[in-house]
Amino acid sequence: MIIAATLAIFCAMILAISRAFMGPTLYDRILAVNSLGTKTVLLIALLGFVMGRPEFLDIAIVYALINFISVIAVLRYSDSNQFKENSSENEPIGKER
Amino acid sequence: MLLKDLFAVTMLLSIYGLLSATFFVAMDAVDVAFTEASVGAGISTLLLLVVISVTGRRERRVRHKPYAALFVVILTSMLLVFGTSDMPYFGSADAPIHNHVAPRYLNDSMQEINVPNIVTAVLASYRAFDTFGEVVVIFTAGIGVLALMSVSSKALSKSQPLNRPRGLYEQHLVIRIVAKTLFPFIFLFALYVQFHGDFGPGGGFQAGVIFAAAFILYAMLFGLDAATKVIKPAVIELLAALGVLLYGSVGIVTLLNGGNFFDYDYLLADPIAGQHLGILIIELGVGITVTCVMIMICFGFSLRRRAYEQKVAIRPKEGAV
Amino acid sequence: MKRHSISLFCVLVAFWLLNSGHYGFLLLALGIISISFVLYLTHRMDVVDHESQPLHLTHKVFAYHLWLIKEIFHSNIDVLKHIWRGQLTITPTLKTIKISQQSDMGKVIYANSITLTPGTISVDLENDEILVHALDASSLEGLELGEMDKRISKLEQI
Amino acid sequence: MDLVISISSGICLLLGSFICVSGSIGLLRFPDFYTRMHATSVTETSGVALILIGLMILSPDLLVFAKLVMILLLGLLIGPTTGHVLAKAAYHNGLKPKLTKSGNEQSSVPSSERGGDISKS
Numbered sequence: 001m002i003i004a005a006t007l008a009i010f011c012a013m014i015l016a017i018s019r020a021f022m023g024p025t026l027y028d029r030i031l032a033v034n035s036l037g038t039k040t041v042l043l044i045a046l047l048g049f050v051m052g053r054p055e056f057l058d059i060a061i062v063y064a065l066i067n068f069i070s071v072i073a074v075l076r077y078s079d080s081n082q083f084k085e086n087s088s089e090n091e092p093i094g095k096e097r
Numbered sequence: 098m099l100l101k102d103l104f105a106v107t108m109l110l111s112i113y114g115l116l117s118a119t120f121f122v123a124m125d126a127v128d129v130a131f132t133e134a135s136v137g138a139g140i141s142t143l144l145l146l147v148v149i150s151v152t153g154r155r156e157r158r159v160r161h162k163p164y165a166a167l168f169v170v171i172l173t174s175m176l177l178v179f180g181t182s183d184m185p186y187f188g189s190a191d192a193p194i195h196n197h198v199a200p201r202y203l204n205d206s207m208q209e210i211n212v213p214n215i216v217t218a219v220l221a222s223y224r225a226f227d228t229f230g231e232v233v234v235i236f237t238a239g240i241g242v243l244a245l246m247s248v249s250s251k252a253l254s255k256s257q258p259l260n261r262p263r264g265l266y267e268q269h270l271v272i273r274i275v276a277k278t279l280f281p282f283i284f285l286f287a288l289y290v291q292f293h294g295d296f297g298p299g300g301g302f303q304a305g306v307i308f309a310a311a312f313i314l315y316a317m318l319f320g321l322d323a324a325t326k327v328i329k330p331a332v333i334e335l336l337a338a339l340g341v342l343l344y345g346s347v348g349i350v351t352l353l354n355g356g357n358f359f360d361y362d363y364l365l366a367d368p369i370a371g372q373h374l375g376i377l378i379i380e381l382g383v384g385i386t387v388t389c390v391m392i393m394i395c396f397g398f399s400l401r402r403r404a405y406e407q408k409v410a411i412r413p414k415e416g417a418v
Numbered sequence: 419m420k421r422h423s424i425s426l427f428c429v430l431v432a433f434w435l436l437n438s439g440h441y442g443f444l445l446l447a448l449g450i451i452s453i454s455f456v457l458y459l460t461h462r463m464d465v466v467d468h469e470s471q472p473l474h475l476t477h478k479v480f481a482y483h484l485w486l487i488k489e490i491f492h493s494n495i496d497v498l499k500h501i502w503r504g505q506l507t508i509t510p511t512l513k514t515i516k517i518s519q520q521s522d523m524g525k526v527i528y529a530n531s532i533t534l535t536p537g538t539i540s541v542d543l544e545n546d547e548i549l550v551h552a553l554d555a556s557s558l559e560g561l562e563l564g565e566m567d568k569r570i571s572k573l574e575q576i
Numbered sequence: 577m578d579l580v581i582s583i584s585s586g587i588c589l590l591l592g593s594f595i596c597v598s599g600s601i602g603l604l605r606f607p608d609f610y611t612r613m614h615a616t617s618v619t620e621t622s623g624v625a626l627i628l629i630g631l632m633i634l635s636p637d638l639l640v641f642a643k644l645v646m647i648l649l650l651g652l653l654i655g656p657t658t659g660h661v662l663a664k665a666a667y668h669n670g671l672k673p674k675l676t677k678s679g680n681e682q683s684s685v686p687s688s689e690r691g692g693d694i695s696k697s
Contacts, residue, residue, distance in 0.1 A: 001582075001585070001586040001589050001590065001630075002589060002631075002634075004589070004590070004593065005589040005590070005592065005593040005627060005630070008593030008594070008596060008597050009593060009596055009627075011597055011600075012593075012596045012597045012599070012600040012619070013600075015597075015600035015601060015603065015604055016600050016603060017112060017116075018604065019600075019603050019604055019612075020108070020109065020112055021109070023105070025609060025666075025671060026102065026104060026105055026108075027609050027662060027665070027666040027671060028609055028612065029105050029108045029109070030108055030662060031603075031609065031612060031613060031616060031662060032603065033108050033111055033112055033115075034616070034658055034662070035599070035600070035603060035616040035619060035620070036112060036115055037115060037138075038616075038619060038620055038624060038651065038655070039596065039600075039619070040115050040118070040119055041624075041647060041651070042596070042623075042624060042627050042628075043119055043122075044118075044119065044122050044130075045627075045628065045631060045644070045647065046627070046631070047119075047122050047123060048122075049631055049634060051125065053125075053127070054635070054636070054640040054643075055127065055297040055298065056122060056127065057640065057643040057644065057647065058131070058290070058297060058298060058299065058437075058643075059118070059122065059127065059130055059131050059134055059298065060643075060647055061286065061643065061646060061647055061650065062131065062134050062135055062286075062290075062303075062307065063115075063118075063134055063138070064647055064650045064651060064654060065279075065283050065286065065307070065311075065650070066134060066135060066138055066139035066307070066310065067138075067654070067658075068279070068650075068654045068657075068658065069139060069143070069283075069310050069311065069313075069314045070111060070138065070139060070142045070143060071658045071661070071662070072272060072276070072314060072317070072318070072658070072661065073142070073143050073146050073313075073314065073317055074104075074107075074108070074142075074146060075661050075662060075665045076317045076318070077104075077146050077149065077150050269661060269664070270522055270525060270526055270529075270543055271526050271529055271530065271543065271657055271660050271661065272657060272661055273469075274469050274470070274522065274523065274526045275526075275530075275653060275654070275657040276465075277465040277467075277469055277470035278469075278470045278471075278653070279653070279654075280460060280463065280465050280470075281426060281430060281456050281457075281460045281465070281466075281470075282430075282433060284456045284459060284460070285430055285433055285434060285452060285453065285456045286433075286437070288452035288455070288456065289434060289437050289438065289452070292445065292448045292449075292452070293438065293440070293445075296440060315463060319463075323463075323464075327459070327462045327463050433646075436638075436639060436642035436643070436646070437639075437642075437643070437646075439639045490621050490622065491622070494595070494618055494621065494622045497602075497614055497615070497617075497618050498595065498598055498618060500602075501598050501599070501601060501602035501605065501606075501615060501618070502598065502601075504605070508606070508611060510608075510610060510611055510673060510674060510675050511675060512673055512675055529660055530656045530657065530660065531656075533617065533655075533656035533657075533659045533660045533663075534617070534621060534652065534655070534656040535621075536614055536617045536618045536621060536622075537614055537617075538614075539610065539613055539614065539617070539659060539660065539663050540660050540663070541610075541660075541663045541664055541667050542663075542664055542667060542668075543660075543664075549667075551610045551613075551663065551673055553611055553614040
């Protein structure tokens with residue numbers, strides 16, 4: 001059952017990656033990377049059990065922390081001024097409407 | 098389609114870090130996965146973001162199409178792929194790497210060093226000299242950034258900018274409280290990784306990177322001024338050098354005790370205890386250096402950015418006068 | 419301040435012991451050194467206070483969490499239904515909601531609870547208003563009834 | 577006893593992985609950024625919780641159990657925080673949500689608040 005769960009998470013990761021590449025806005029990419037990070041945490045924890053080496057959980061904890069740090073860092077810089085001037089990333093949605 | 102948005106490129110790069118770490122986990126290379134997790138997905142994203150905040154978000158348009166470069170890259174990669182066909186198969190028993198020193202590491206490291214995690218034994222004891230080289234490279238990189246990016250403190254202190262955007266502290270209640278709750282745990286986890294390199298994945302490099310990432314996050318959230326108040330930049334520079342010095346001095350002590358450079362057997366009367374002590378100290382040296390160099394690089398870029406912002410803020414006033 | 423330091427110390431000790439799993443003298447000593455270093459550093463950073471160690475909430479927070487888990491469970495099922503039925507069934511809505519919490523802590527708990535329940539995200543948190551984006555208009559109505567608000571207010575009263 | 581353990585953990589893992597996959601499908605299917613966030617929040621709450629609980633049931637000793645609990649707590653603390661901050665940043669940088677008609681009437685906020693809020697507050 002663990003192996004089935006691992007494969008399912010793997011599929012979910014592939015879907016998240018395709019969202020990260022499709023965009024269309026910057027925030028979609030950040031969101032996809034964030035949810036990919038969550039899934040990676042799960043995948044590593046599951047792999048640890050598949051291989052019978054639960055010390056993998058340390059890596060999972062590091063991921064959870066690093067994921068938090070990098071997303072907050074991204075948003076810290078997206079708050080700075082240069083991101084409002086060229087908001088051309090947001091155009092695709094405007095076109096659709 | 099080529100992405101010109103450097104920010105999006107950074108995000109995609111962090112996916113690469115995530116995936117390759119998963120790959121290393123699947124290959125059972127726990128220590129490498131740990132390093133990739135903390136370096137590839139964590140600190141390199143952070144540092145690239147700091148750089149983007151200085152350089153701007155858009156890639157400059159180039160007139161010429163870099164076809165020649167593309168050709169060279171494709172040619173080289175094809176040659177490399179061709180070269181892999183001569184490599185031994187993955188996991189094959191008669192590969193050169195399994196016949197040279199690896200058997201000794203695997204068979205004898207438990208008696209010689211008595212550290213459960215063989216990677217740490219190889220990294221910190223058998224290959225201590227190589228690791229020393231790596232630490233010196235990191236230190237040199239820090240010095241390089243310092244030399245290129247440093248801003249004279251006079252120029253900064255002359256006037257505080259008026260409309261510099263404040264830190265996230267005031268704006269984001271939620272992050273403030275959650276980050277405050279998490280900081281002690283991130284720091285303690287980094288120290289845990291530092292001291293448990295003997296038993297599981299981890300060690301000085303990973304611990305240093307996690308510690309530095311948490312500190313850089315603090316600097317981002319609460320502002321550069323608060324961060325420099327906690328640890329002065331001069332102290333950080335001193336500590337970075339001290340870490341390398343600590344590492345090197347272990348080697349010197351072993352020399353003075355009559356052994357080879359980094360032969361920890363000579364540190365104490367009992368060789369095993371000597372090995373343990375030596376590994377502990379050099380891992381500490383590595384951790385200190387890595388932490389301080391990462392923080393140094395981040396501070397260097399942030400100060401540079403601030404100096405630039407001040408320049409922009411002051412100029413219009415002078416024009417008016 | 420002292421109370422918070424002591425509670426942080428206890429939590430950190432538990433964190434170290436549960437992570438470490440090696441109880442030799444050397445590692446315990448290193449653990450004590452590490453914990454004191456972290457305490458020193460966090461004090462210098464000024465991050466140890468009632469916001470990072472919400473001691474005054476401890477005795478009531480469990481009941482609230484149980485209720486929250488039930489809510490999360492229900493709204494999960496809702497969102498899953500929407501995912502599989504397709505886009506036509508969703509009615510994305512954006513609305514500001516008044517909150518009655520005074521302290522920062524209460525506001526943050528409220529905002530995070532809203533985000534934690536699938537189907538609603540708190541987009542913005544200002545003085546006494548939360549801007550909520552909801553996947554379905556009906557889940558917003560549930561929020562406006564103020565059940566969650568009441569419970570958090572109760573949580574805050576000592 | 578073993579049978580009970582393996583069945584209960586199997587159910588948790590199966591449900592959790594189903595929720596994770598459907599969360600990712602939602603991430604692909606939903607029309608705009610804000611609705612996609614709802615899809616990921618499903619993964620981040622119940623998907624993560626169920627899979628980790630499934631592993632907790634299987635965990636061989638106390639330390640592994642404790643680490644799994646830690647990962648779960650971290651996830652439940654970090655997930656909504658990043659979600660909120662992401663939504664806030666997107667909103668303030670002028671990414672408008674797609675709304676249904678009734679929703680549009682209720683909120684005229686986004687256009688007026690666009691971008692100007694950070695300098696104000």
